[in-house]
Amino acid sequence: MLGIWALFHPQENPVTQRREFLRTAAGAAAAAPNFSVARLLTEKEKLARIASNTWPVRSLFKSRSTGRGANPATAAMKKKYGEITMLDFPQFTRDVFPGVCHMDLWSSLFGDVADDSMFARGATTLGQSTRTFYEFDPSTAAGKKWLDRLAAKIASTGVRCHHVSNNAPRDICDLDPEKRKAGIAVAKGWLDGSAQLGAKTMRVNTGGPRIAPNATATQDYPKNDEIVKYLNHAIESFKEMADYGGKVGVKVTIENHWGLSANPMNVRIILDEVNHPFCEASPDFCNWEHEYLLYHGLEALAPYTHTTVHAKYWNRWKEVDVQRCVRIMTSAKFQGIFALEYEDGPWDGVEGARYLLKEVMAAL
Numbered sequence: 001m002l003g004i005w006a007l008f009h010p011q012e013n014p015v016t017q018r019r020e021f022l023r024t025a026a027g028a029a030a031a032a033p034n035f036s037v038a039r040l041l042t043e044k045e046k047l048a049r050i051a052s053n054t055w056p057v058r059s060l061f062k063s064r065s066t067g068r069g070a071n072p073a074t075a076a077m078k079k080k081y082g083e084i085t086m087l088d089f090p091q092f093t094r095d096v097f098p099g100v101c102h103m104d105l106w107s108s109l110f111g112d113v114a115d116d117s118m119f120a121r122g123a124t125t126l127g128q129s130t131r132t133f134y135e136f137d138p139s140t141a142a143g144k145k146w147l148d149r150l151a152a153k154i155a156s157t158g159v160r161c162h163h164v165s166n167n168a169p170r171d172i173c174d175l176d177p178e179k180r181k182a183g184i185a186v187a188k189g190w191l192d193g194s195a196q197l198g199a200k201t202m203r204v205n206t207g208g209p210r211i212a213p214n215a216t217a218t219q220d221y222p223k224n225d226e227i228v229k230y231l232n233h234a235i236e237s238f239k240e241m242a243d244y245g246g247k248v249g250v251k252v253t254i255e256n257h258w259g260l261s262a263n264p265m266n267v268r269i270i271l272d273e274v275n276h277p278f279c280e281a282s283p284d285f286c287n288w289e290h291e292y293l294l295y296h297g298l299e300a301l302a303p304y305t306h307t308t309v310h311a312k313y314w315n316r317w318k319e320v321d322v323q324r325c326v327r328i329m330t331s332a333k334f335q336g337i338f339a340l341e342y343e344d345g346p347w348d349g350v351e352g353a354r355y356l357l358k359e360v361m362a363a364l
Contacts, residue, residue: 051102056349104339138193173234242279253282302332314343326363
């Protein structure tokens, strides 16, 4: 290598020149600010990137079935931590997760279970059985008053509603236009309610079949015309919801939940086609179809994620490297919030969320 260098610099000593170059470069590097090394976050700054989550502690919440054959695990949780409602959760966050000031709230825990006027009655069919359920309706007069009470509790405790994990809007990509229309209407009502609480984002499930249609063979090559129908409807629906979200200031997000969204490529297709600043991904560390997606799926959605992610541990998988998942997000320049969504494993909901808190803090 030096011989080639000398060929083009016959009057100079290559060894001396190289030493001089290295000395000069080292001096310049020492004098210049180093922008490539990120500043370490303080503990307070790390805590500001984390949200408590109602899902891991859902069994603590007062429900219509309270006292009617409650399962032993639920009874044990309530005995250990007490029974709460959503109005108690802001202070619960302060007490159980000191320093955490953001919350991720699950839609099914909203409302006063003793007041039917703020709930809509619905029915769902699973297999051969149909079940009646009651779902909070943020558009009712009673619902709006209850949301005002929750907003006041949030303000008085100094925490913030960051994200609403919403299961209420349904049929967003359904082939029946009337079902899609109804689902979008529910989503808009919830976007209003989420704005009332100051939430930045709200999840909406893509809907459709829980197991997305598979490709079929056409001349020995796969083709999936069926899934395209659902994707078309999802794109149209999320465009409409994103436009509405832009008006009220709440982003609509897609989580890798089930149906279309179980495949990260489908999520990317929808988001790319919608192409709206108020529609983005909110991936979950564990809601995947197979173990290779634990990290590769997250990497695929990380560039589409700007506000909310669910940091989850779930013993559905043999191993979940929570810290690796956090680093995938930070490497993609994610500056948003990690919500502590413990699913199932060796701990109860509070202990599991605290484990996740420790892991996320360690990786930030």
